[in-house]
Amino acid sequence: MSQHRVDDLFVDRRGIPRLVQCAVLFIDLLGVRAMNRGPISQVRHHLIELDRAVTGRYRNYFRPESEWRAAFFSDTLVLAAPIAEPGGEDAAIRGLVRQAAWLQLALSWSDFFVRGGLSLGYFHIRDGLIFGPALAEAYELESRRAIYPRVILGPDAEAAMTRPNSHLLCDGDGWTFINYLDSLFDDLEDPVPTFQLHRDRVVERLGRHRDDKRVWEKYRWVAEYHNAFVDRDGLDGEDVHVPADAMTWRFEPFA
């Protein structure tokens, strides 16, 4: 679908904005405010890494003529897949799940972890204006339900997906989330170095937040996900687990 046709979906013949059934991804980049507080050379490094992740790895998420409309503000990225025809929900969500998995991988290589929500519903995105109940739901999922660095699906989005789908996993609390590490097994490249990099990023975050249990617990979840995934899919004897001591909360003696 051309840029013109995608844009046309969001206005009527008189140019008046309209809501369109969409799959909507809302993600929040964790720790971005802190990244902006350091020395300017470090801030610049974060900027370059962020730019590389969102425009320079798998795809350019902000390409104007893209099928997937995007908006970025503060530490938030919104990506939408319009459902152009009846019955297109599964394809739209499936495509957005894959986009999100790529994005999470690219961001984690650049040392960004994210939390997000993926919803299905009415949405408007055009000329920088974003609006609609699907956006409100995706934001709610991200800000109140996801809790950990995971991208969870809302009930309607989950119900519209065909099962099974290896790009999704069900968490113990009932939420279905995007299994972004799974796509590494599709790649022609050896996945082991990427798993090692992911492990190292998680271990670094666990070490950095040792004094803040609330934040530390979020990265502990990523470590649990990483290890569960490695255990389930195996990596031919390569040990790419997050070590147990990095994942264990420490208690100090009363002395």
Place this chain on the structure above:
Amino acid sequence: MSLLDPQSLGTDTPRTLDGRTYPDRLREFERYDHLVLPLVEAHRPKTFDDLAAGLDDRNALADLPVWLASAEWRGLIERADEPSRGPRAYVLGPLSRAGIPHAA
């Protein structure tokens, strides 16, 4: 340099030089070969978004990331030289250049 074992190209089980084999789960995406492969060129690298812009089939569009992986494994496409800035791009791979028929 290609990671693929040239002796495995054109067979049902492509493998890498370090012995990893084509993931079975990618086979179902071979059904998009006739839609996406004509959009890839020999000398003009195409990005994911270039290819997506040429697709009207919503399922092919949704599965394009996995088709790229499947086609790369089978030598139908390969990565162009990494650009200094911008996403990875693809050109026709050794199997396509050689004109060897592939499974539809």
